[in-house]
Amino acid sequence: MRRRDFIYLSGIGAGAMMLPSLSGLGKSIDPMQALETVDPRIKKELADAGLNAAKADGASYADVRIGRYLNQFVITRENRVLNVANTESYGVGIRVIANGCWGFAATNEVTKEGIAKTAKRAVAVAKANAKIGGAPVQLAPQKGYGEVSWKTPIEKNAFEVPIKEKVDLLLSANAAAMEGGANFVNSLLFAVNEQKYFASTDGSYIDQDVHRLYPTFNVTKIDSAKGAFESRRSLSAPVGMGYEYLTPLASETIQGITPRYKKRYNMLEDIKFATKQAGEKLSAKSVEPGKYDLVLDPSHLWLTIHESVGHPTELDRVLGYEANFAGTSFLTLDKWKSGDFHFGSKNVNIVGDKTQVGSLGAVGYDDEGVKCKKWDIIKDGILVNYQAIRDQAHIIGLNESQGCCYAQSWQDVQFQRMPNVSLQPGKAQLSVDDMIKNVEKGIYIVGDGSFSIDQQRYNFQFGGQLFYEIKDGKIAGMLNDVAYQANTQEFWNSCVQVCDDRDYRLGGSFNDGKGQPSQSSAVSHGSSTTRFNGVNVINTKRKIG
Incomplete structure (x- = not known):
């Protein structure tokens, strides 16, 4: 997968x-x-x-x-x-x-x-x-x-x-x-x-x-x-x-x-x-399919962010210039130009950031000499920007590059690569335990697992490593065979709570593939534990016979 x-x-x-x-x-x-x-x-x-x-x-x-x-x-x-x-x-x-x-x-x-x-x-x-x-x-x-x-x-x-x-x-x-x-x-x-x-x-x-x-x-x-x-x-x-x-x-x-x-x-x-x-x-018992409120740990959510937010906001994919590995993007320029495309709920604030200390993508300057920075991509749930480099900036009216140009080695040409793309913590004080206390029927997911997403980065399915059933605000035991399905806009609009910065953690990958010939880059994605309501969960257990 x-x-x-x-x-x-x-x-x-x-x-x-x-x-x-x-x-x-x-x-x-x-x-x-x-x-x-x-x-x-x-x-x-x-x-x-x-x-x-x-x-x-x-x-x-x-x-x-x-x-x-x-x-x-x-x-x-x-x-x-x-x-x-x-x-x-x-x-x-x-x-x-x-x-x-x-x-x-x-x-x-x-x-x-x-x-x-x-x-x-x-x-x-x-x-x-x-x-x-x-x-x-x-x-x-x-x-x-x-x-x-x-x-x-x-x-x-x-x-x-x-x-x-x-x-x-x-x-x-x-x-x-x-x-x-x-x-x-x-x-x-x-x-x-x-x-x-x-x-x-x-x-x-x-x-x-x-x-x-x-x-x-x-x-x-x-x-x-x-x-x-x-x-x-x-x-x-x-x-x-x-x-x-x-x-x-x-x-x-x-x-x-x-x-x-x-x-x-x-x-x-x-x-x-x-x-x-x-x-x-x-x-662990096998999950019963249905609608659940999901509590997603940062060790899991980083991959969902990468696939459903990071890739579709790469400007070259939006423009159709790039389709290798991850396809193009449903986040076309008309959605950005409208100024009111609700990518997610008001709880969703996502930034591009090449300066975050401890992250894989942190450098002082990108591979075309641009000083790295942090910028908004999704603000209060609204699509407000993309990821662009020097020869793309004019297309979306920017006066300067966002500093996300990278080559995997000296022998490869540099091109637009994903910065650290991260969900910002919630502003209200909220711990993981407090979040779980308010969930009647849910699943707490820890660790990344298998995934599938379409070539527009829209319809997807994600698994994980560890799954815990939540009943009436308490952990009721471990589950197995869990995956959730949604489309990107539906999923991020179901985001109802984000824990505060005390829980903020990074996940990431050394090898995000892109381009032809292919190149790899290292990228991190941060978040605090986050709750999504009413997400469709399926049972992935293979039936024999």
Whole structure:
């Protein structure tokens, strides 16, 4: 049910499958090499070689991205290590406008000569494209920032942490699951460091050091008598943080039916819950189809936000320029122009935000040198904006880009990518327990699961990991075989309550696929626990015979 390539390493099986193709992520390196850096002064000299060559050959605009992309995987199963891998990809991508058209070229020859040669090739591509015709590129104005830098505000660089410490953590988590009766357990730690340098003819020289981390696991229990098994994945979120994410803070672990992790993550605690809950799922009763009020935890709701809000508000999908992976969009320009299209209820306030600390999408500047920011997409339930970059801004009357242009690597051209798209917390003080107390017939859903959504991002179906029946304001036990169906506008208009910011948490994905050739980007979606009334729930249990 999952869209191909959507959730990067969300299941451990996916992580294992990545290993044979690590060459696509770059060459293997010694872990200590990941701590090396390139002097920004050298990168400026290299970038200037490309900018000057592009202008000399007739480019009216050019930008140069020098990128060093580092990845580390540590993968375990039960009491053994399956693999440890460290990779590096290093090169330069150059984008230009010549004769009103875009051109792009890339090289892993990171020398002045190699970069100048590549810049000339990009100009030649642009001039060849111009012969086809079409409207000239119209860029929103962008001031140059001179020489600036930005770094993910980490406390502990994951690449500095010894492999042994990471292996010990994962194997300790596996051991806790096995002691709790798990039949199988896998765990994985994935670390990313993007060292990105951007320079443009606008006068920007931007050096950025981006860090991301994802610890995850999957626990399985078997009931041999029934011939059944159930699993529960970790409730961690992939984050834009350092290794400090794995240093639990008691004040930020909110206990309930299941852990609610905010800024830090306790893997050992979560895996103990997961092992117990996988066993409970084996005896959970099957849901009775019908209308229910849904209480959706942020660990679940992030995916619904991604599919039903994030993708349909991408301007290139709205315009029909992009349809890969996720189709186009029902949120056509006429709905936005009307000024009164009720995407959701008045409780629905959704923003695009590339600045949110700890999120996957957080950077200082996007991949065309625009300083990142936060903006309204849905305000009091009304569609008020989209996601746009420099060559799209004029289409919706913007004077500047919203700073959401991104390329997955130096060898790929940058284009419009989803920022962090998040549901804002409710303004009135409201806890999860208080929300549940007011539900007569409902289901509390934790964790993301399978999903299906149409090519206009309108009609959908979502599952989850954990389901709890709510009766007369109380949790009445675990359910199984649950999925809910709705259309996007109907669903978001059924939103009646959002917990306050004490419950606000992030979820997200390392691998949101888009484009052809396809690219992946990392994106987070935040929310507090949210209630939706009268949603249609179906039973997904497969009947045999």
